[in-house]
Amino acid sequence: MDWNEALDWIKALDWEVALEWLNNLIVVITQLLVDTGIPDEYRPLVALGIIYLGVTVVVLLLILLLLKIFKRPRKPQPKIVDEEKEKLPVDVAGESPVEPEAEAVEPLAPAPELEPQPEPEPEPTLSMFERFKRGMSKTQSSLVGRVDSLLHGRTVIDEDLVEELEEILITADLGMQTTQQLIASLEQSRSRGELSTTEQVRQLLMAELKQILQFESKDLDVDSASPFVIMVVGVNGVGKTTTIGKLANQFAQSGKKVILGAGDTFRAAAAEQLEIWGERAGVEVIRHAEGADPGAVAFDAAKAAVARKADILLLDTAGRLHTKVNLMEELKKIGRVLDREIPGAPHEILLVLDATTGQNALTQAKLFNEAVALDGIALTKLDGTAKGGIVVAIAAELKVPVRYIGIGEQLDDLRPFDAEMFISVLFDQHK
Numbered sequence: 001m002d003w004n005e006a007l008d009w010i011k012a013l014d015w016e017v018a019l020e021w022l023n024n025l026i027v028v029i030t031q032l033l034v035d036t037g038i039p040d041e042y043r044p045l046v047a048l049g050i051i052y053l054g055v056t057v058v059v060l061l062l063i064l065l066l067l068k069i070f071k072r073p074r075k076p077q078p079k080i081v082d083e084e085k086e087k088l089p090v091d092v093a094g095e096s097p098v099e100p101e102a103e104a105v106e107p108l109a110p111a112p113e114l115e116p117q118p119e120p121e122p123e124p125t126l127s128m129f130e131r132f133k134r135g136m137s138k139t140q141s142s143l144v145g146r147v148d149s150l151l152h153g154r155t156v157i158d159e160d161l162v163e164e165l166e167e168i169l170i171t172a173d174l175g176m177q178t179t180q181q182l183i184a185s186l187e188q189s190r191s192r193g194e195l196s197t198t199e200q201v202r203q204l205l206m207a208e209l210k211q212i213l214q215f216e217s218k219d220l221d222v223d224s225a226s227p228f229v230i231m232v233v234g235v236n237g238v239g240k241t242t243t244i245g246k247l248a249n250q251f252a253q254s255g256k257k258v259i260l261g262a263g264d265t266f267r268a269a270a271a272e273q274l275e276i277w278g279e280r281a282g283v284e285v286i287r288h289a290e291g292a293d294p295g296a297v298a299f300d301a302a303k304a305a306v307a308r309k310a311d312i313l314l315l316d317t318a319g320r321l322h323t324k325v326n327l328m329e330e331l332k333k334i335g336r337v338l339d340r341e342i343p344g345a346p347h348e349i350l351l352v353l354d355a356t357t358g359q360n361a362l363t364q365a366k367l368f369n370e371a372v373a374l375d376g377i378a379l380t381k382l383d384g385t386a387k388g389g390i391v392v393a394i395a396a397e398l399k400v401p402v403r404y405i406g407i408g409e410q411l412d413d414l415r416p417f418d419a420e421m422f423i424s425v426l427f428d429q430h431k
């Protein structure tokens with residue numbers, strides 16, 4: 001009912017009938033007053049009072065009724081966001097996400113108000129060196145920190161000291177071969193009488209480590225081909241996908257057009273994980289359905305990289321397979337597919353190793369290197385381990401350059417490895 005209808009209803013009232021009804025009401029009330037024994041002279045007054053009260057109540061009720069009728073909710077209903085809609089299913093070619101059919105869904109209940117999130121404390125801006133230092137702090141204290149404690153207060157460089165030093169180097173994951181090499185060099189200098197102070201021991205160690213790390217190797221030059229294809233390999237859980245995400249972000253930030261290929265079709269949600277990284281970095285991800293042939297993903301990704309004139313294609317791979325197909329054979333096959341589509345690809349086979357696994361990482365590196373001839377290594381999770389000495393072991397035993405080190409889970413926590421800085425951090429921090 002709206003205002004016009006209400007007015008029509010009032011106009012249509014038969015006032016004669018209404019007045020007669022009112023008169024009857026007064027008679028009834030007067031009779032009631034007679035029964036209750038109210039004196040004559042007060043009866044009209046009391047009757048009018050009762051009618052007045054009655055009318056007031058009726059008018060109030062009417063007002064309430066009208067308010068209820070005309071008061072419509074003005075507040076728009078909160079929209080319920082369908083979580084699933086955010087994860088769009090992607091067609092098999094991986095080219096275009098398929099929009100789910102739009103459905104008009106009546107909201108059932110208002111969505112809960114979001115609690116205002118407290119502003120995160122801005123991290124103090126640390127220099128590259130400081131960040132590196134923080135990420136390397138555990139390795140620093142387990143290696144140079146212990147060496148310094150050993151040397152502290154010693155006046156004689158004797159055999160005992162060298163033996164203790166040997167133990168420290170081994171437990172800091174420098175590896176047997178590298179440790180032997182370092183100790184042999186120390187012994188030689190000692191026998192030549194060149195080591196009379198502990199500072200000389202420290203300096204010699206520093207120089208030797210630097211020399212091991214600075215071996216001749218091919219630089220990573222992503223401008224040497226277009227698209228430059230980086231195939232990222234490694235056992236499961238080492239940080240391949242995370243490293244790809246960080247690299248994609250860095251390359252995109254430097255103005256390169258990047259495409260990601262979700263070649264890990266084995267692990268559940270591996271492609272979705274890569275897509276999230278792709279979104280963060282603002283780069284396209286080529287994917288197939290779970291369980292698809294990784295070679296087919298490599299093929300499509302290479303085709304897309306050429307078609308879109310991408311500068312860099314980063315291809316993720318599985319760390320494990322569900323079939324009995326040998327992982328290394330599968331990687332070789334992916335390599336061949338890439339080479340067919342982009343001659344010379346993959347230009348870089350980057351092995352990701354988890355530094356926290358220590359010597360195990362070295363074993364993995366040897367196996368992968370034998371199978372697919374590695375071009376470089378990304379060593380992740382250095383921030384969480386004291387086993388950073390593995391960097392030296394890899395350099396000494398494999399002669400495969402460590403290209404990047406991971407020092408945290410954030411986007412910018414992947415750093416190009418710099419031997420000079422590595423040694424400075426190790427040897428300067430403790431002073």
Ligand SMILES: Nc1nc2c(ncn2[C@@H]2O[C@H](COP(=O)(O)OP(=O)(O)OP(=O)(O)O)[C@@H](O)[C@H]2O)c(=O)[nH]1
Nearest residue numbers: 236237238239240241242319380381406407408409
């Ligand atoms: N602290 C730390 N964590 C890291 C680093 N790099 C990767 N991670 C973490 O390691 C875990 C595994 O990383 P993923 O990128 O999923 O590893 P993956 O090799 O792709 O694993 P699969 O796909 O299962 O083979 C994640 O929780 C990452 O956040 C790093 O440099 N530091």
Ligand SMILES: [Mg+2]
Nearest residue numbers: 240241264270
């Ligand atoms: Mg992965």
